[in-house]
Amino acid sequence: MEALGAAAALLLALPLLAFALYCCYVRCIHAMYDHIPGAPRESFLFGHLPILWRMLRKQEFVHDLFLQWAEKYGPIVRLNAFHRVSVMILSPEGVKEFLMSPRYPKDRLIYGRIFNLFGERFLGNGLVTVYNHELWHKQRKMMDPAFSRTYLIGLMETFNEKAEELMEKLEEKADGKKEFSMLTMMNRVTMDVIAKVAFGLELNALSDDQTPFPRAVTMILEGMTKARLPFLRYMPWKQKLVKEVKESVRLLRHVGKQCIDQRREAIQNGKEASLDILAQILKGDALEETADDESILDNFITFFVAGHETTANQLSFTVMALAQHPEILERVQAEVDEVLGAKRDIDYEDLGKLTYLSQILKESLRLYPPVPGTVRWLEKECIINDVRIPANTTLVFSTYIMGRMERYFKDPLIFDPDRFSKDAPKPYYCYFPFSLGPRSCIGQVFAQMEAKVVMAKLLQRFEFQLVPGQSFKLLDAGTIRPLDGVMCKLKLRSLAGACQA
Incomplete structure (x- = not known):
């Protein structure tokens, strides 16, 4: 008995x-x-985790808390969680040092969380998540031709076609009374665009309210957000959410697999010569003997999810900001009228003439960046802004926070597109909605061309106002989006009839 007691002790x-x-x-x-x-x-x-968990449960916006900390404690701020400490770098010097150099890889622990989603392979080793620089460089070099200026100019026809389909759907609502979510409509059009120009798929998300793709992507993004709560996948009352998220990931990967198999067969039969993202993925597969279908699907999912959600959010925030600032709306509509008149299809050359619209889109990204920031891994001790940062530290960079700090932007909470006029001082490493340096977003020119075509047509055709009573709060749901969906009412402008001629 004594031995048993000793063993138990x-x-x-x-x-x-x-x-x-x-x-x-x-x-x-x-x-x-x-x-x-x-x-x-x-x-x-x-x-600090209990603070963040409480805010996540209440759907409160944690980035505003980080902004308060940055204003109070300075541009280098510590975040504690168990035995791990992350450091927010919110100075132009730090951003320049760490983002502009390939010496600082992405943090494998952070990005590893979206390799799988609740155990289902999600982004895997796609272009956004891969942290090995050599592997990333191979992928990026392979993808670059699909984002060349020549190829992007060739996309104008599709941008016009899909944006025109959106205008037709909006006309059905343009009686000045119907209330609808601009975010929903923008999500559907950007999904149709990325599906067609990147993968040759006709989703028709704008026309078919029952298509499963918009809901699948929404569920996946919700899953990415909820996955931050520890052990959520094992909580009995969350099993319905976990099941729906996993099914959504499987749906996207299944359709991606079908798309890839069909394109491979077409290429083998000599019937396919398009230079789109899928063609580049498969070209890389042919060159890289070690590539497998799962790795190819990783990039399919990466471009499909990232290629539409962020642009849809930007467009929705831009509509929200313009509706709140009628003087800016009037000025940009005058520019659109001058450049386009009653012209139905927008030419590539027209985009360069819409300079004030470009400023508006940039200012929208400053205040409401769909991707708030990025993360790097510091392998060796470093001193930045006279603060010593130990080796093996996660570094967090936030364009959302820096874009709202008084030290970098005067009256930062005021929506002022003239901050980005050609005569205004350029932001110095404090504005990076598409990241900076070698790991900057490969699709940023693509996204801004698409956004400009959609916004120009919207401004050309419609007067819009916001439904009263909205909170205008922000929601971090994998990307930053408007919590209330930007509820709007539309009326046709006098030019709209001529545009249909």
């Missing part, structure tokens, strides 16, 4: 000893980072 003591050692380890980590400014930890072990 030992079994009880071992976990307590392990926990005590872990607490000592956490205390040592604190000592390494406590010289870096930051808000008081709410918990010794959990650090």
